[in-house]
Amino acid sequence: MAKITDVARHAGVSPSTVSYALSGKRPISDETRRRVEEAARALGYRPHAGARALASSRSNVLALVVPLRAGIHVPVVMQFVVSVVTAARRHDHDVLLLTQEEGEEGLRRVADTALVDALILMDVQLHDPRLSLLRSLERPSVMIGFPLEADGLTCIDLDFRAAGERCVEHLAQLGHRVVGLVGSPPEVYVRGTAFAQRVVQGFTAAADRAGLASAVHPCEATPAAARRVAERLLREQPALTGVVVHNEAVLEPLIDAFEQLGLRVPADLSVTAICPDELAAGLHVPVTSVALPSAEVGERAVGLLMRKLDGGTVPEATLLPPALTLRASTAPRTVSPR
Amino acid sequence: MAKITDVARHAGVSPSTVSYALSGKRPISDETRRRVEEAARALGYRPHAGARALASSRSNVLALVVPLRAGIHVPVVMQFVVSVVTAARRHDHDVLLLTQEEGEEGLRRVADTALVDALILMDVQLHDPRLSLLRSLERPSVMIGFPLEADGLTCIDLDFRAAGERCVEHLAQLGHRVVGLVGSPPEVYVRGTAFAQRVVQGFTAAADRAGLASAVHPCEATPAAARRVAERLLREQPALTGVVVHNEAVLEPLIDAFEQLGLRVPADLSVTAICPDELAAGLHVPVTSVALPSAEVGERAVGLLMRKLDGGTVPEATLLPPALTLRASTAPRTVSPR
DNA sequence: GGGTGACGTCGAAGCGCTTCGACGGGGGAA
DNA sequence: TTCCCCCGTCGAAGCGCTTCGACGTCACCC
Numbered sequence: 159m160a161k162i163t164d165v166a167r168h169a170g171v172s173p174s175t176v177s178y179a180l181s182g183k184r185p186i187s188d189e190t191r192r193r194v195e196e197a198a199r200a201l202g203y204r205p206h207a208g209a210r211a212l213a214s215s216r217s218n219v220l221a222l223v224v225p226l227r228a229g230i231h232v233p234v235v236m237q238f239v240v241s242v243v244t245a246a247r248r249h250d251h252d253v254l255l256l257t258q259e260e261g262e263e264g265l266r267r268v269a270d271t272a273l274v275d276a277l278i279l280m281d282v283q284l285h286d287p288r289l290s291l292l293r294s295l296e297r298p299s300v301m302i303g304f305p306l307e308a309d310g311l312t313c314i315d316l317d318f319r320a321a322g323e324r325c326v327e328h329l330a331q332l333g334h335r336v337v338g339l340v341g342s343p344p345e346v347y348v349r350g351t352a353f354a355q356r357v358v359q360g361f362t363a364a365a366d367r368a369g370l371a372s373a374v375h376p377c378e379a380t381p382a383a384a385r386r387v388a389e390r391l392l393r394e395q396p397a398l399t400g401v402v403v404h405n406e407a408v409l410e411p412l413i414d415a416f417e418q419l420g421l422r423v424p425a426d427l428s429v430t431a432i433c434p435d436e437l438a439a440g441l442h443v444p445v446t447s448v449a450l451p452s453a454e455v456g457e458r459a460v461g462l463l464m465r466k467l468d469g470g471t472v473p474e475a476t477l478l479p480p481a482l483t484l485r486a487s488t489a490p491r492t493v494s495p496r
Numbered sequence: 497m498a499k500i501t502d503v504a505r506h507a508g509v510s511p512s513t514v515s516y517a518l519s520g521k522r523p524i525s526d527e528t529r530r531r532v533e534e535a536a537r538a539l540g541y542r543p544h545a546g547a548r549a550l551a552s553s554r555s556n557v558l559a560l561v562v563p564l565r566a567g568i569h570v571p572v573v574m575q576f577v578v579s580v581v582t583a584a585r586r587h588d589h590d591v592l593l594l595t596q597e598e599g600e601e602g603l604r605r606v607a608d609t610a611l612v613d614a615l616i617l618m619d620v621q622l623h624d625p626r627l628s629l630l631r632s633l634e635r636p637s638v639m640i641g642f643p644l645e646a647d648g649l650t651c652i653d654l655d656f657r658a659a660g661e662r663c664v665e666h667l668a669q670l671g672h673r674v675v676g677l678v679g680s681p682p683e684v685y686v687r688g689t690a691f692a693q694r695v696v697q698g699f700t701a702a703a704d705r706a707g708l709a710s711a712v713h714p715c716e717a718t719p720a721a722a723r724r725v726a727e728r729l730l731r732e733q734p735a736l737t738g739v740v741v742h743n744e745a746v747l748e749p750l751i752d753a754f755e756q757l758g759l760r761v762p763a764d765l766s767v768t769a770i771c772p773d774e775l776a777a778g779l780h781v782p783v784t785s786v787a788l789p790s791a792e793v794g795e796r797a798v799g800l801l802m803r804k805l806d807g808g809t810v811p812e813a814t815l816l817p818p819a820l821t822l823r824a825s826t827a828p829r830t831v832s833p834r
Numbered sequence: 835g836g837g838t839g840a841c842g843t844c845g846a847a848g849c850g851c852t853t854c855g856a857c858g859g860g861g862g863a864a
Numbered sequence: 865t866t867c868c869c870c871c872g873t874c875g876a877a878g879c880g881c882t883t884c885g886a887c888g889t890c891a892c893c894c
Contacts, residue, residue, distance in 0.1 A: 159608060159634075161880055172844045177882060184883095185841060204608035208549030209880035212849045217546060219592070219611075226578055233570040240564055243595050247602075252611065254557070255593045257581050270497060270542035273557075273590065296497075381748065382780055410719065442720055499850055510874045515852060522853095523871060547850035550879045 160201035169197035180205075211272065220246050220463060221274040223256045223265065225281030229343035229379060231406040234434060234452060235280065238302065241456030242278060249464050251275070262291050269295045276463045278302065282313070284350040298466035300459045303352045304475070312466070314459050314476040318353040318432070321448040321480035322360025325402040325430040328446065328482055330368040333491035334400035334428060337365055337372050338391045340384075340412060341404050344376040357404045357432060371395065379407035381414075388415035399491050403431040403445075410441055413487075424489035435483065444485035451478060498539035507535035518543075549610065558584050558801060559612040561594045561603065563619030567681035567717060569744040572772060572790060573618065576640065579794030580616060587802050589613070600629045607633045614801045616640065620651070622688040636804035638797045641690045642813070650804070652797050652814035656691040656770070659786040659818035660698025663740040663768040666784065666820055668706040671829035672738035672766060675703055675710050676729045678722075678750060679742050682714040695742045695770060709733065717745035719752075726753035737829050741769040741783075748779055751825075762827035773821065782823035789816060 166173040171190060178184040179194035186194075197203070211217040222242050224235055243253045254274055256264050258281065265288065268274045275297060279288065282303030292299045293310055301313045322339070329337050339361045341347070342354040358374055365372035373395055377387045387408075391398055401416075403409050409431050413423055421427045423443050431438055431447040438447035455478065462472045504511040509528060516522040517532035524532075535541070549555040560580050562573055581591045592612055594602050596619065603626065606612045613635060617626065620641030630637045631648055639651045660677070667675050677699045679685070680692040696712055703710035711733055715725045725746075729736055739754075741747050747769050751761055759765045761781050769776055769785040776785035793816065800810045 159610075162882095163880080173881080174845075174883075175843055178843085181882085184843090187842060190842075202608075204605070206550065206880050207609040207611040208546045208553075208555060209849090210882075211546030212544065212550050212851085213880075213882040215546075215849075215882095222593075232574045236570045236574060239593070240595060243593055244597070247598065252606070253593050255560075255577070255581055255591050257578060259582070260585065267542070268590070270540075271545040272497075273545040380778070381752075414719075440718070500852095501850080511851080512853075512875075513873055516873085519852085522873085525872060528872075544850050547879090548852075550881085551850075551852040553852095553879075 159206070160203045162203070162205065164201055165194065165197045165203045168201060169193040215272065216467075217272060217275055218250060219252045219254050219274045220460070221254045221256055221265070221268045221277040223258060223260075223277065223279045225258045227258060227281065227345075227349070229346040230281060231379070234406055234450065237434060237452035238280060238456050241453040242460055245457040245460035249460060251460075251464075262288055265291060266295070269297045276300075276467055278459050278463065282352050284352050284355060298463060300462050300466075302455055302459055304356070304477075305352060308474060310474070312462055312472055312474055312476075314455060314462060315353060315478065316448075316450060316455065317477040317479055318356035319360035319363075320477075321432050322357040322362075322402065322404070323364035324360075324448055324480045324482050325432065326361055326364035326368065326370065326372075326400075328430060328488065329400035329402070329428055330364070330370060332400070332428060332488060335370055335491070336395050336397040337361075337370050337400040337402065338395060338398055339372070339374045339402045339404065340387055340391070340408065341374060341376045343378050343405070347376055354404070361402055370400075371397070377405050377408050377412075379405065381408070381411035384408035384411035385415040385418075388412055388419060392419060392421075399426070400428045400488075401430070403429060403433070406433045406437055409433060409437065409445065413441065413443060413445075424487050425492065428488040428491070430482075430488055432480075438483070438485060443487050445487040446483065446485045448480040448482050451481075454478065497544070498541045500541070500543065502539055503532065503535045503541045506539060507531045553610065554805075555610060555613055556588060557590045557592050557612045558798070559592045559594055559603070559606045559615040561596060561598075561615065561617045563596050565596060565619065565683075565687070567684040568619060569717070572744055572788065575772065575790035576618060576794050579791040580798055583795040583798035587798060589798075589802075600626055603629060604633070607635045614638075614805055616797050616801065620690050622690050622693060636801055638800050638804075640793055640797055642694070642815075643690060646812060648812070650800055650810055650812055650814075652793060652800060653691060653816070654786075654788060654793065655815040655817055656694035657698035657701075658815075659770045660695040660700075660740065660742070661702035662698075662786055662818045662820050663770065664699055664702035664706065664708065664710075664738075666768060666826065667738035667740070667766055668702070668708060670738070670766060670826060673708055673829070674733050674735040675699075675708050675738040675740065676733055676736055677710070677712045677740045677742065678725055678729070678746065679712060679714045681716050681743070685714055692742070699740055708738075709735070715743050715746050715750075717743065719746070719749035722746035722749035723753040723756075726750055726757060730757060730759075736765070738766045738826075739768070741767060741771070744771045744775055747771060747775065747783065751779065751781055751783070762825050763830065766826040766829070768820075768826055770818075776821070776823065781825050784821065784823045784826040786818040786820050789819075792816065 166176045179186045179191045277299040279301045284306045286305045304313045346354045435449045438445040500511045504514045517524045517529045615637040618640045620639045622644045624643045642651045684692045773787045776783040
């Protein structure tokens with residue numbers, strides 16, 4: 159591999175000039191810059207990442223901690239991952255993948271060894287054990303999700319509480335009086351996963367506020383569980399006409415189950431969801447939904463980190479407002495009896 | 497951050513001794529090693545990754561290129577990713593994530609800048625444009641999947657051809673005479689994705705060999721498509737009694753569709769699949785399947801890379817033999833008419 | 835006309851680690 | 865006893881880059 163001294167010699171300048179010409183950190187004459195670039199191209203020069211990291215104390219790598227736990231929907235995680243990687247590349251950074259299993263030790267390791275410049279965490283819990291670690295690290299971090307106590311930390315996410323509210327309000331406006339929430343798998347709540355809890359809060363609060371009867375049902379991520387929940391919902395709330403689904407894996411099976419139970423969507427039952435748009439739009443009954451904007455979240459998470467790395471200051475909390483897209487799965491409540 | 501000189505001073509030895517004590521690359525007396533370890537612990541010493549990479553010309557990072565293309569089943573990809581990351585950590589390496597979109601330039605970049613020591617590629621095509629690049633890189637690589645011309649490259653994967661054969665043989669042994677393959681989405685074949693093609697070859701060859709009537713149907717990854725394929729299969733091959741499914745996304749919807757069309761599995765129709773064991777085992781009819789051993793493949797891919805990095809020599813091709821697990825979805829053909 | 839910056843470039847000093855060669859001392863072989 | 869070699873440790877030389885301070889040049893202004 160050609161090194162910077164080779165480029166310098168080839169261009170007839172000093173190594174430092176090559177560095178400045180390529181980085182733009184000091185003014186360099188057009189003529190010189192041209193020669194340097196030409197030499198770099200001719201030699202196929204690639205700066206050595208380790209050397210650069212050592213000299214500049216910047217590795218240009220971000221750590222991304224992905225969850226692998228039961229109950230989280232893998233395709234959604236992957237969407238985040240991809241959007242983070244893509245955004246990072248736009249900022250000339252690469253992404254190192256850590257699994258949740260690596261735990262706090264993993265975070266500390268990549269931070270302390272200066273392997274990464276900054277960290278992004280997903281799947282934050284309300285009482286996340288990593289919070290104090292993040293505060294003590296000398297490297298900036300962004301969490302995708304909101305813990306209960308985030309003082310001094312930077313968080314970003316969809317406003318899940320508002321998303322839950324928005325879905326209920328939509329149903330209420332359509333005249334529905336009895337609504338149900340089909341939520342994430344039980345273990346997700348048990349762990350205290352932030353976004354899942356917030357949806358429940360928003361759902362319940364909005365239902366109470368609008369005077370609706372409501373019930374919450376966690377649901378395993380299997381079609382069989384979806385069917386059981388559908389049956390249970392109808393048994394326990396016979397007057398049910400509106401459902402909010404916050405569980406990507408069972409959205410489709412759930413609708414199928416309702417239909418097999420003799421309910422037409424949306425004639426008999428209105429369904430809204432909080433999930434990625436592609437999912438909601440791609441079902442045989444396109445579902446009215448609040449989008450889970452993973453691309454935007456990932457991108458903005460990276461943007462926040464970049465600003466912090468540049469010494470800038472960023473808001474501690476970034477809550478993306480929910481956007482409800484009307485599709486074919488919701489309709490005004492018909493008063494006709496079942 | 498404490499540096500190696502701090503540890504050396506604290507332990508009363510020279511920096512090089514610290515390095516040797518910690519790496520074990522030269523004999524160090526027990527007493528000295530103990531003092532060094534003690535000092536390192538006391539100071540919370542973490543070697544600087546960049547410095548280490550520069551001095552040793554080893555970054556201890558592997559690149560993993562993940563596919564994001566249409567038609568690939570995301571959870572399966574994630575399984576590979578996790579197994580690679582986990583295996584890499586066991587070998588004291590980290591994993592840098594690259595998306596397919598980064599393309600050859602991305603590969604060249606991380607390799608040439610010495611950001612990574614080695615590369616793992618997934619989703620290999622029969623005529624993969626990256627092959628010649630890989631050959632020209634000075635860093636070792638392993639491909640998960642087999643291109644047509646892999647001379648000089650290292651590949652590992654399930655033997656998909658044999659897997660296809662194995663499924664057919666199983667059905668043939670059970671007396672089935674008319675079989676169908678429900679394959680991956682059409683675009684996967686159009687791209688020339690290696691493993692998909694090989695399943696088709698194996699399926700067809702084994703069917704011909706056993707004198708079975710057979711047909712191949714690519715299938716989009718949606719329940720609606722699954723249903724269409726089920727109907728088409730029965731229409732075009734009315735005597736069909738055996739099906740091989742190589743498409744994780746539609747396995748369950750397909751079985752549902754068959755059942756809704758009045759066929760009982762396995763009484764009227766035997767179904768086998770090539771997919772992760774958890775998927776096959778978790779359905780309401782547990783499906784006889786050839787396992788997709790993503791954990792083993794990822795782990796062995798990393799193992800191969802490690803051996804190459806250590807200057808060892810490894811086989812160019814590693815084909816994992818298919819293992820068929822009998823479950824409830826296959827049964828001897830009943831001669832009774834439908 | 836001399837002072838003053840700004841511009842463009844260079845040289846040198848590290849960044850923190852690994853590794854090579856060297857060296858003193860002690861034990862085993864002759 | 866002598867020689868040799870190996871063990872355990874040290875010092876120094878980088879690895880390839882960035883960055884800081886310095887310096888010469890030139891334009892500009894008073």
